[in-house]
Amino acid sequence: MKSLYIFVSDFFKNKGHHVFLSLLIAKICGFLGSLFIIRILPESEFGTISIVASVFFIFMSFNGFGSHQSLLRYGSIIQDDCEKKVLSKYLFRQGFVHQLLISAAFLLISVFYINKYQDVFFIFVLFTVRLVGYYFLNHIQAEFRVFGNNRAFAKVGNVVNIGGVLLLLLLSYFFGLIGYLLAIALTPFLCLLWYKKYHFVAIVDSINFTKKEIWSFGLHAAGTALLSDALFSADVLLLSFLMNETAVANYKVGLLIPINITFLASTFMQSDYTVLAKNSKSKLFLKNYIANYYKLFIPISCVIVVIGYLFKTEILSFFFSSKYAGNESIFMIFLATFSFNMLLRNLYGNLLSAVGMMKMNTAISLLNLIMLVSFAFIFVKKFGIEGMAISLSLSLTISGFLLLFSFYLYWKDLK
Template sequence: MKSLRIFIRDFFKNKGQHVFLSLLIAKICAFLGSLFVIRILPENEFGILSIVASVFAVFAPFSGFGSQQSLLRFGSVTFDDNEKKSLSKYLLMKGFFYQLLLSVLFLVVSLFYITRYEDIFYIFLLFAVRLVGFYFLNHIQSEFRIFGNNRGFARITNVVNVLGVSLLLLLSYLFGLKGYLIAIAFTPFLALFWFKKEHYVSVAESFSFSKKEIFSYGLHASGTALLSDALFSADVLMISFLMNETSVANYKVAILIPANITFLALTFMQSDFPVLAKNFKNKRFLQDYIANYYKIFLPVSLLIFMVGFWFKTEILEVFFTGKYSDNSSVFIILLGGFCLNMLLRNLYGNLLSAVGKMKVNTLVSFLTLLLLVLFSAFLVTKFGVIGMAMSLSLSMTLGGLLLMYSFLLYLKDLK
């Protein structure tokens, strides 16, 4: 228990609580926004919105072709402030060009849906605007992190999310779906109020990392994030093709709470990412980190699953009204899958990212997505929405085991 106390003490010493709480607030705001939209929109509109949001979730991690992930990782391992500024300036300019290309590709995808779903293009268009704002927000957040300004990171994150969800609730209430789309499209641009011009005006392009190394990491990080988020979008997209928008709505409701419990593990590890990156060759540190992580999240996961198991019907009725209470079986299967996800995939995937093993992460993420497609092709046609819940949970667990095995091999090679 002494090591756990030291672990927690160091977490607060590094101001990790500011990052953790801000990401927690972001998750709560996203949850409240989703909950409100579920309640006010008809099932068919919510189903169409979920389809576009799922496509957006596939593209969003690829923001700037990984420039923000590269900034966070390489900016964390250098101790020279001028080098950090130079790296940030270079990645902002390069990443923005790639971001514009990404937004165009996002709109091209809408062509596959226009003939099937009415008025879906304007939804895609406003989500494309959000993609650009999302790029600036992520870059500025990463810049705060590499300079150790966790308070600044928390401030920008809290303002964007709290003000964003407030506008979302107000405009959705007044104008329905159109109000919701306007709110999510423009709130990420609030991050530009924290844009630091001095970091980009007179900084020479000088850093110790090769551009090939930087973008190799960024592309693999984006590929991993893309494949990981595709895992949580492919399920909705496959249901949209194999079934209908009502089935999409039912599944989306059932997965909303289970998918959001992982924020506990993700925000905790994101808070520690710069520290993990700096200690990527410290075997003892990494071993202790894993042990202490389990001391915290193993009991948390068990508690969450037991509460969800005993009160699954009541939870669905309270949060989503009685019309969705028949999805309790889907809910508990997904809850179990995401609890295991916290203990395996979230932990070892983030560790591999911090130590620079992004190629392994990308490969395992691809295999996990492939497993989901294979499992769902059989299980969805046979069991419907329950089959998709089974497919996703099984795929995540097998992917998590592969990540654990890969990281343990990395640890074994460290001296």
């Protein structure tokens, strides 16, 4: 237990709790926003929003072609602050050009939905604005992290997320769907209060890493995030075509709480990302980190599953109203799956990223998506919404074991 105490103490010493609490607040705000919208919008409108949001999260994963992921990894390795500034400025300018292309591609996707869903183009336009806003937010937060300013990282995140959910509640209450869309489009731009003039100054210094190396990592990091988010969007998109928007709404209700419990593991790992990147060649450090991670998260995962099983009906009724209380089976399938994946997919996926093995992460994520689609066409026809839950759970669990094996191959070759 002494090693666990040191493990947690180092987490606080590195000010990881600022990052953790900020990401926790972001999750809570996102959950509250989703909960509020579920309650005030009709099932059909909520289903349409869920479909557009699913496409949005796919494209958001690819923001700037992974420029902020590259900044976070290579900026963590660089020791000199001036060199970090040069890298940040380069990635900001190049990433923004890429972001404009991504945003245009996202808007073009709307043509596939215009004839099927009412007002969907207007929804896509405001989600496009939100997409650009998140590019700025991702970059400034990554920059604060590489300079070790976790307090500022938390401050900008808290202002955007808390301010965003308050604006969402206010505008949605008075203007319904239009108010909700305006709120989510505008709030990411609050981060511009923290931008520095040097981001827009011409680049005169050279960077220590080759551009090919930086963008290769960034593209694979973005590709991995894209495929990962595509996994959690493909299920909704498949249901929207195989069934209807009402099925999507019920499925999302069963998924919403379980998918959000993984923030415990993901935010913990993200808080330690810079430390993991700096120690990516230390075999002993990585071994001890994994051992202490399990000491912390195995009990947490077990408690979550037990509480969810005992109070599943009450949880669904309390958060989503009694009309959604019939989704207990989906809820429990996902709760068990995501609790288990905190011990596999969240841990080893983040470790592979921190040690620079993004190509393997990308390959497994692609395989994961292929498995989901394949399983869906088998199980959805037989079991409906529960079939999609089974499909997602199987693909997540298999990919988790593949990530574990890939990291083991890397670890055993370290000296």
